[in-house]
Amino acid sequence: MFRTVKTAALTALSAAVLGAGLVGCDGEDLENWDPLAASPKAEAATFTGDEKLDVDGKSVNVSCSGELADGKPVVVLLHGAGDGVDKLAALQKSVSAEYRVCSYDRLGSGASAKPDGPQSFDSTGKVLTGVLDQVAGDRPVVLAGHSLGGLIAARYAPDHTDRVKGLVLMDATPAMMTTDVSRIIPESATGPAAELRAQNIAVAQGQNPEQLVMKDGPVKSAGSIPVEVIKHGQPYLAAVPQYGQGLEDAWTAGQKKWLELSSASKLTVAEKSGHYVYVDQPDVAVKAIGGVAEKAAAA
Template sequence: MRGKIKASVVAALCCTMVGAGVAGGGAASAEEWDPFATTTLAEWDPFAPTDRKDPISGTKKIKIAGKSVNVSCSGVPKRGKPVVVLLHGAGDGVDKLAALQKTLSKKNQVCSYDRLGAGASDQPDGLQSFASTGKILTGVLDQVAGDRPVVLAGHSLGGLIAARYAPEHRDRVKGLVLMDATSPTMAGDIMRAIPKSATGPAAELRAQNLAVFQGQNPEKLVVPDGKVRSAGRIPVQVIQHGKQYLAAIPQYGPRLERAWSAGQRKWLAVSSRAKLSTAKKSEHYIYVDQPEVAVKAIQLVASQATRR
């Protein structure tokens, strides 16, 4: 499989490294999610200020809902300016985002974190949902941003998570940058692009991707298809790759490229101020292939969010 199809192609489509098993436990449902359970009772100080006077600097572990979460922050907090929070793709972590974070921190406070099951953070107890991974993101924002506005900049699966999170948290998410974000209908896109009758590497890719979306990935995150919900009029930059590397997949590559491009256009519905651009020299890792494109987009959205 991997000898015939580039690993980057597999990672981009299924949002993670293939071959990971699923731990026991059921997926967390929206009904089970407690949006207020960002800290334990013993850690809660009702008299503490919501806007931290001692912001996190460097890399440290913080406790959220009983789990250890690895967080990295750099740059100086500035009054009125949003905190930029970077969300990595599946199979990655804060280390992958380090160079981007360092560059952005010259003008903004910038933080990133390892989601449960990724990097140096704890493993989830069982299958995760968008609600449960959103709970961890809320806890991170509580500790790194307090009541300051936030701009979320996500790559691949991180972009999908950011775009799903923003509509429910309009009070704090004031801008989005989606860097080749996983399509909101990726599972359906793959099933349409690669038919069930496919054989060989394409059939394996189809089966592995569908398994991954059901939770067979390091984060144990179940990734269902869904409609794009609006986050209002926040500034949004959607950046898609320009080098058609998915064409490496025999026979079905062109279909997958068209499906991916259509998925990027679907994300424009997340805001009435969303704009789509193409990183012409980039494959999936836009912030690695063309870091200046990612930096420019994030700084633009951060400045627009400041003026709101």
């Protein structure tokens, strides 16, 4: 029993933490030039299934389904640490009944190339931008991330509100995860708690397949885009001896902190779910993504 709980906790905490248009114009061009005319939109990829896309010279495995539709955003799913597009397949299929949906293996994950060295939120964000350029073009995007994928989406969105028009965070890794774990589980701890603390710190320092260094930081504002934060309802972290309730309380506080991303944020508790909300209660995840996408389309 405890071994199962400890594995779940390690997965959640450690893995979770884991004017140019005028140039060259002749007289006729200038005479017919309309400064209010919309510039041509970048085309979004229309493939279905998995394809390897080139992003800054790196092979990135991307899976897409559903149809592009005018007025609707493209939904992009971000997996947790240690997972990949295969884990998100069922969720992607459900959401794609109404929306164009894509997911991708980050560098170091799944079928994508390995990173050249340590990654930061900035560098992994650049890969995300490269993927969005190809799968969404100039269309609006809704990001839906689980665990570490939620943390990456939440760090990315505030600086890219020109294209990210909605967020769904599925039990996303809190913004101050490493600080919280180090505070709650002291350096003097022994046994499973000490293992949990050490692994969490190591993963945050980049000892993970993505080589992603996950620095704690404040929650930045993404304005008024629709945001839905989904928290697990089954308190599995509380089963960690001595420090479990503190970890649960910190995780809950971290989910509430994500509400500061937007003035249009909402917290939902998936009462029957552990860390993998979209697996345990897929209906909750699908409803949240659809709701945020609908609001994004109406904005």
